[in-house]
Amino acid sequence: MRTRCVIIGAGHSGLAMSRCLSERSIDHVVLERGEVANSWKHERWDSLRLLTPNWQARLPGYSYTGKDPDGYMTMPELIEFLEKYAEVISAPLKLNTEVMSVTTDASHYQVATPQGNWECESLVVASGACNRASIPAIAEAAPASIDMITPMQYRNPDQLQEGGVLVVGASATGLQLAEEIHRSGRPVTLAVGEHVRLPRTYRGRDIQWWMDALGILDERYDEIDDIVRGRNIPSPQLVGSPEHSTLDLNRLTTLGVRLRGRLAGFSEGKAQFSGSLRNVCALADLKMLRLLNTIDEWVIEKGFNTGLGPPQRYEDTEVEESPPLLMDLDKDDIKTILWATGYDADYSWLDIPVLDRKGKIRHDGGMVVSPGMYLMGTALLRRRKSSFIHGAEDDARDLSAHLQAYLNNKIETPEV
Amino acid sequence: MTTTNATVDNGVNVGALLEAREALSEAPEAAKFEWRATCKWVNGTHSNTTIQSFFGLGEEQSHRTEFSYDADHPELFASEDVGATPVEMVLVGLASCLTAGVAAVAQHRGIQLNSVSATLEGGMDVQGILGIDSDVRNGFDGIKVHYDIDADASEDDIKALVAQSQKRSAVFDIVTNPTNVTVEVN
Numbered sequence: 001m002r003t004r005c006v007i008i009g010a011g012h013s014g015l016a017m018s019r020c021l022s023e024r025s026i027d028h029v030v031l032e033r034g035e036v037a038n039s040w041k042h043e044r045w046d047s048l049r050l051l052t053p054n055w056q057a058r059l060p061g062y063s064y065t066g067k068d069p070d071g072y073m074t075m076p077e078l079i080e081f082l083e084k085y086a087e088v089i090s091a092p093l094k095l096n097t098e099v100m101s102v103t104t105d106a107s108h109y110q111v112a113t114p115q116g117n118w119e120c121e122s123l124v125v126a127s128g129a130c131n132r133a134s135i136p137a138i139a140e141a142a143p144a145s146i147d148m149i150t151p152m153q154y155r156n157p158d159q160l161q162e163g164g165v166l167v168v169g170a171s172a173t174g175l176q177l178a179e180e181i182h183r184s185g186r187p188v189t190l191a192v193g194e195h196v197r198l199p200r201t202y203r204g205r206d207i208q209w210w211m212d213a214l215g216i217l218d219e220r221y222d223e224i225d226d227i228v229r230g231r232n233i234p235s236p237q238l239v240g241s242p243e244h245s246t247l248d249l250n251r252l253t254t255l256g257v258r259l260r261g262r263l264a265g266f267s268e269g270k271a272q273f274s275g276s277l278r279n280v281c282a283l284a285d286l287k288m289l290r291l292l293n294t295i296d297e298w299v300i301e302k303g304f305n306t307g308l309g310p311p312q313r314y315e316d317t318e319v320e321e322s323p324p325l326l327m328d329l330d331k332d333d334i335k336t337i338l339w340a341t342g343y344d345a346d347y348s349w350l351d352i353p354v355l356d357r358k359g360k361i362r363h364d365g366g367m368v369v370s371p372g373m374y375l376m377g378t379a380l381l382r383r384r385k386s387s388f389i390h391g392a393e394d395d396a397r398d399l400s401a402h403l404q405a406y407l408n409n410k411i412e413t414p415e416v
Numbered sequence: 417m418t419t420t421n422a423t424v425d426n427g428v429n430v431g432a433l434l435e436a437r438e439a440l441s442e443a444p445e446a447a448k449f450e451w452r453a454t455c456k457w458v459n460g461t462h463s464n465t466t467i468q469s470f471f472g473l474g475e476e477q478s479h480r481t482e483f484s485y486d487a488d489h490p491e492l493f494a495s496e497d498v499g500a501t502p503v504e505m506v507l508v509g510l511a512s513c514l515t516a517g518v519a520a521v522a523q524h525r526g527i528q529l530n531s532v533s534a535t536l537e538g539g540m541d542v543q544g545i546l547g548i549d550s551d552v553r554n555g556f557d558g559i560k561v562h563y564d565i566d567a568d569a570s571e572d573d574i575k576a577l578v579a580q581s582q583k584r585s586a587v588f589d590i591v592t593n594p595t596n597v598t599v600e601v602n
Contacts, residue, residue, distance in 0.1 A: 194583070228441070264593045275592035279582040286576045322558055357444070 003027050004407060006111050007124040008099050010036045010091065012059060012082060013377030014126035016392035019060045019089040020400035026407065028120075030091050031113060033098035037082040039128055040075055046156045047180055049074050049240035051172060053206050056390045059085055060397065070206065072240025078389075099127075103351045104370060122372040122403050125350070125361065129378045129387060130343035136168075139339065141266040143329055147336040151177065154338065157184030163335035164188070166271060166327075168263045170195045171234040174340030175247050179239075181338070182257050189327065189334070190252060192277055193262035196236040197284040197317070200246040202295060204309040207238070210295050217385035218394075221365050224380070231380045234342070249281065249317045260323055271327045271334075281317035288314070345378065366399045372406050374399045428523040446473045461495045462488040503556070507536045509587045514561065517581030522567060527577065530566040559591065 005021060007014045010032035021028045035041060050057070055069035057078075062085050073081065086093060094115065101112045102123065111118040133150030142148065147161060151173050157180060167178040170192040182188040198207050211217045224230045239247040249259055261274035296311045298304075327334070347355060354370050356362050362369045365382045375381060376395060385391030440447040449472035455465040468482040486499030500508070511534050522529050537560045544552035565574050582588045 261592070267594070272594050276582070276588070279579055279588075282575070283579045283583060286572060286579055289572060290576075 001116055002119050003029050004120060005122040005124060005403065006031060006109065006118050006120045007126055008102075008111070009126035009128060009377075010086065010093055010095070011039060011126060011128055011377065012037075012085075012389045013128075013392045013396070014124070015082065015086055015089065015091055016059045016396040017124050017126060017374075017376055017400060018091040019062075020396040021403070022089065022091075023060075024400060024404050026400075026404060028092060029118065030093050031097045031099055031111065031118070032093060032095050035095055036086045036093070037079045039130065040082070041079050043130075043152050044075055045151065045154050045177065046075075048176070050078060050389065051235075051238045051240050052208050052388055052390065053240075056208055056212070056388070057081060058390050058393065060089075060393050062088060070244070071242065099349050101349050101351050104373075109372070121407055122374070124374045124376060124399075124403070125347075125368070126376040127345065127347075129345050131346035132344045133339060134342040134344045135339045136263075136341055138263065138265045139337075142337060143266065143269050146329060146334060148339065149336060150339050152343075157181045157186060160184075160186060161335040162186065164333045165336045165338060166191065166263075166329070166334050167338045167340055169193070169340035169342070170237065170249065171340065171342070172236065172238050174338075175237050175249075175252065176239050177338060177340060178252055178257055179247060179255065182252070182255055186336075187256070187258075187333075188252075189258045189260055189332070190249075191260050191263040191271075191273060192249065192280060193274070194234065194280050195284050196234055197248055197288045198236040198238055198291070199248075199288075199312070199314060200238060200241075200244050202292065202312060203299075204307065206244070211384075214295065214298055217383065217388070217391070219384045221380055221382050221386075227380065230384075231378070233379075248314075250315060253318055259319065260327065261325070266329075269328060269330055271329055273323070273325050273327070275323075275325060277323050278319050281319055285316045366395060367402060372403075374403060424523060424526050424528045426519045426523045426529050428520045430520065430523045433520065433524075448472075458486075459496075460488075461493070462486065462498050503538060503540065506556075506591070507538055507559070510559065510561070510585075510591055511536050513585045513587035514578070514581050517585050518563070518565070518577055521577050521580045521584070522569075525573070525577070527573065528568040530568070531564070532566075533564045535562045535564075536560070 004026050005028035007017050007028060007030045010030050014030050014032070015036070018028065018030050032038060049072040051072070053069065054064045054066060054071050054073060057064040057073065064081070097113045097115050099111055099113055103110045108119050108121060109123045111120065111123070133152045135150065139148065149160070154177065160181065162185070164187045165181050166189050167174050167181065168191045170190060174190065178188045178190045200207060202210055221227055237248055239245070253259060259277065261277040262280070264272045264274045266272065292311070292313070299308065344359070347359070347361065352370050352373070354361050354368055354373070361375050363375045366375050368375055376399065377387060377392065379387045381387070382395045382398060383391060386395055449470065451470050453465050453467050455463050457463050463486070465485045465487065466482050467479065467485075469476060469478050471477060485505070487502050487505060488497055488499040489495035489501050491497045515532060515534055518532055519529060538556040539558050540556050541552045543549040544554040563578055565578070567574055567577075569577070
């Protein structure tokens with residue numbers, strides 16, 4: 001089968017790109033291993049809601065029209081949103097069509113699936129940034145008697161044995177699950193490395209409203225000083241909840257969660273924690289303070305004060321005098337370790353040498369080093385918002401324009 | 417945050433450091449260094465350690481001169497006290513690493529330093545090393561570092577300097593995280 005472009009993945013990124021290609025009358029198909037919004041449907045926990053408010057949920061030619069613009073979508077709501085979008089844009093979907101391999105002969109790409117092979121001139125990889133839980137090598141040294149689980153398998157606390165849980169990782173996933181599991185009566189110890197602290201709302205507005213207003217979400221990849229570092233910044237400590245509440249380490253401490261340093265290893269049945277807890281908390285507190293100062297300065301500069309609350313400052317993260325560096329997992333009744341240590345994309349099907357030594361696709365703002373190949377939906381792909389639902393729109397518009405020019409003129413993709 | 421202000425001079429060549437960083441991210445093999453020390457027992461608890469060669473950028477390297485350090489223990493441990501104790505040398509390493517970091521980060525962030533001084537305290541219960549109580553660890557039970565910094569920057573920016581220096585410090589990492597140590601004989 002032949003087409004001009006194959007899009008791999010029918011999540012928000014793939015669908016946004018499909019819509020943009022349709023607008024440009026570029027013949028294409030969207031190959032999806034499962035169903036629309038497959039990862040959101042099958043690989044997320046039950047209580048998860050988006051970290052962005054509903055008013056921000058928009059895709060090319062489509063936006064949220066529900067009754068709660070300030071709320072945060074549950075997974076069923078998001079799935080419905082994306083399914084409707086796929087329908088509205090009449091995306092040329094091939095569902096339950098898993099890509100087994102992608103190769104190239106310099107002028108065309110060959111995409112192999114169990115339902116047949118596709119040949120195309122251009123390719124859009126929109127298969128997601130979170131296909132696999134990323135677990136550190138030290139996990140291998142964890143005592144065999146302890147259950148291990150990743151956020152890809154976790155649905156709710158009832159899955160876990162009664163008893164203590166060590167949650168490793170203090171980004172959005174780690175904090176949300178630490179709170180939920182601790183509240184279920186399983187005492188949580190949280191290993192905290194570098195993290196990004198943010199209040200849910202500031203001066204009466206959602207933090208995402210501020211990021212949007214200040215233009216932070218629109219900052220481009222080629223304007224950022226250290227793009228490698230930028231792309232590796234962990235997800236901020238946020239939760240989308242009906243109460244719009246802030247989820248930070250202090251809240252967990254109040255609930256009784258024990259904070260420890262970054263998990264450094266296991267030795268003789270004991271977990272070892274880094275002595276850097278105080279500093280990683282100080283780094284995050286100071287960074288948040290700089291953002292709040294920037295917001296306050298922006299408000300004064302713009303003379304913008306309609307309906308805003310007064311500037312707010314938050315307590316520094318509370319760290320006990322000498323956080324223990326060792327934990328005897330048996331004595332402390334730890335039954336489960338939950339690895340909230342991030343996610344990786346899975347490109348095991350991609351047989352084109354475009355990966356760097358860290359396994360990431362080499363690209364310049366989504367234009368992959370292999371001409372005619374494009375990437376969507378990864379952190380800071382073209383803008384800070386690139387990994388957000390609404391970030392797909394501008395990226396899809398830019399990249400579809402480039403893709404069309406490539407098809408028309410076979411322009412070379414710039415080297416990174 | 418990253419502009420290098422030409423009027424700021426902390427004696428750190430940030431340009432060269434950034435160039436090295438760029439070069440090494442292209443050639444990660446050259447980033448593999450090995451640091452070395454050679455120690456000779458002198459007498460009693462007195463030993464002498466020298467430092468000269470190291471490996472880096474893919475080849476053997478050498479300091480401009482050999483550095484020599486005598487270590488001993490104080491007289492109250494029935495020693496001669498001809499040098500600092502080894503644990504104090506750990507404090508030397510931590511203090512000098514963090515302080516170098518403060519200067520480098522300040523230069524990178526365009527902050528002029530006027531004075532920087534640090535006081536370090538490593539607490540230790542010597543029941544551990546004397547084998548009196550096996551529940552007491554041999555090493556420090558904690559290290560406190562206090563910085564006094566006079567710089568042309570706000571208090572929060574100075575705090576951020578010190579936090580960033582810890583984040584990038586090798587010795588801070590060595591002290592706060594476990595390291596496998598392999599000791600062979602002959």
